[in-house]
Amino acid sequence: HAADLYRLDSDDLSINFGLIDAQKTKALFAYNSVRETPRTAPNKLRFVGLDADAQYTLNLVWPVKFEEYRPSSIAAVNGQTFTGEALMQFGLQMPISFPQTSLIFELNKA
Structure with a gap:
């Protein structure tokens, strides 16, 4: 029940945030679509605050x-393992989804 909160940049199309435990071993990240994107695809979700050297x-x-x-x-990518650096720098391309859609991702240190 304790974590560091990371509010991620929002483009007014989605509201995104992450919660990471103090040891950086567990995290939850939320992508919350507010309205449909006028672009070809939504922005990437970058998992800010992880340990860059961890898997x-x-x-x-x-x-x-x-x-x-x-x-x-x-x-x-579901169930796959990535470096913290890749997750923070490259992130994950969010899919085109219906407005008012929320996606919750769990990350566990491998």
């Missing part, structure tokens, strides 16, 4: 059944 397993934990306009990279 993290990334899992979409909510919603259990994710409905999207078309298949995205989420299914391909």
